[in-house]
Amino acid sequence: MSIPAGLVLVYMPDRGVGDLMWHLPTLRAIAATTPERKVLLAARPSSRARELLAAEPCVEAIDYLDYRAGRLRHLVEIVDFYKLCRLRRPRAVWILEKIDRPAIGAALAGVRERRGFGLGHGQEAWLTHGPHLPRAMRPAHRIEKLAAFEAAHGLTVGSREPALIPVxxxxxxxxxxxxxxxxxxxxxxxxxxxxxxxxxxxxxxxxxxxxxxxxxxxxxxxxxxxxxxxxxxxxxxxxxxxxxxxxxxxxxxxxxxxxxxxxxxxxxxxxxxxxxxxxxxxxxxxxxxxxxxxxxxxxxxxxxxxxxxxxxxxxxxxxxxx
Known part of the structure; x- marks a missing residue:
């Protein structure tokens, strides 16, 4: 299946099945802001997103990004995300996390719109759009961070229910x-x-x-x-x-x-x-x-x-x- 260029790419952090469910309302809210009503998803294999979201209409395609080990792991992860952006050519990247590697990779790939949590980390220097989450939210639960991020970026989430569609x-x-x-x-x-x-x-x-x-x-x-x-x-x-x-x-x-x-x-x-x-x-x-x-x-x-x-x-x- 050919995947069109210019869609919005959403990065989800390295977490498991439960976290994927918590992020579903946010994914749908981001997709709802786009003319296509769809997004691309970049996730870790541990999320099992390809299996679980096969029937999800707001996700056009899912790419897995492996967790890298070793002294150069951060550099390799930057390169991984750079390559993904060059392949998919998204018009925007939304990073539902505080880490800087996907933001750097997207910037190097020329993605002009880059949004993310920030939280006072190095990611903020590589983002083009705010607002960022305040540092005081660092210890907050993931669901609280998602809700705050949605509100800050004008995303409409009527319910936190994931409402997963079985395959x-x-x-x-x-x-x-x-x-x-x-x-x-x-x-x-x-x-x-x-x-x-x-x-x-x-x-x-x-x-x-x-x-x-x-x-x-x-x-x-x-x-x-x-x-x-x-x-x-x-x-x-x-x-x-x-x-x-x-x-x-x-x-x-x-x-x-x-x-x-x-x-x-x-x-x-x-x-x-x-x-x-x-x-x-x-x-x-x-x-x-x-x-x-x-x-x-x-x-x-x-x-x-x-x-x-x-x-x-x-x-x-x-x-x-x-």
Missing amino acids: PAALETVEQRFGHLPRPWVVYGVGASEPRRCWPLENFTRLSADLADIGGTRFWLGGFGDSAAVDAALATDDVGGVNVCDLKLDVGAALLARADLFIGNDSGPLNLAASVGTPAIGLFGDSPPLDYSRFLKPIVGPPGGMAALSVESVAAIARLSL
């Missing part, structure tokens, strides 16, 4: 594989990027046993590295369910879109569940709870981390949500 082919896969299984569908999100964010797996098995009288089907969703532990838990505890740790991310998002409830750790699947409009109970230990979506119900554990969060309290809220 149609992935929805068909879910129907073919799981459509015959009884309702309600409850998805347990048992993985996370850090161990401290994980509720013990045995707590999920106890929760599933507690909710057995509700009937339906339980799906156990985590990363590929969680699959063996989930298999062992399902085999020994007789709690039942389907191990879906092997699902591709777009199919996982489609499953979440068809589910009746998600219960899980502070993780990408939690954000995906809320983003597709499925009621999502998020389990939080010492990380700040998220509340950007009306579909997200955070449960914050008592002092002592995730392990101190009781099965009974989670089960009670789950029953109210079904």
Whole structure:
């Protein structure tokens, strides 16, 4: 597919699936200011943007920029962005981050309009349009920074709901594989990027046993590295369910879109569940709870981390949500 020159290119920082969901309202708002109603997206592979945004109408194309290592990594990242700008020939670049490398690369490539967070870092010298976010916002949460940036640049965001559009082919896969299984569908999100964010797996098995009288089907969703532990838990505890740790991310998002409830750790699947409009109970230990979506119900554990969060309290809220 030929990609037209002259579109607006948006750079998204090196973060994961949850951050991609938080940025969706901003991407759409930027696209809405353009005659094409579309933008190009430059993101890190860890965002999985190509899989998740395949059905997003405001994104024309997605380019991945690899994270570079070594002493010359910053110089190489400048060159990477310079090459991308020379390839795509955008008329403007919006940098949803404070780092200077994409701003420098865009300037060297001759992009005349360059906007970014700033935040008092070296990026500001390479931007052509302000205003920049004040230094006082450096410790603010990413969602707060995005909201402030949108307001400063006159972007209209009616809602922070990501409203992710599932990929149609992935929805068909879910129907073919799981459509015959009884309702309600409850998805347990048992993985996370850090161990401290994980509720013990045995707590999920106890929760599933507690909710057995509700009937339906339980799906156990985590990363590929969680699959063996989930298999062992399902085999020994007789709690039942389907191990879906092997699902591709777009199919996982489609499953979440068809589910009746998600219960899980502070993780990408939690954000995906809320983003597709499925009621999502998020389990939080010492990380700040998220509340950007009306579909997200955070449960914050008592002092002592995730392990101190009781099965009974989670089960009670789950029953109210079904």
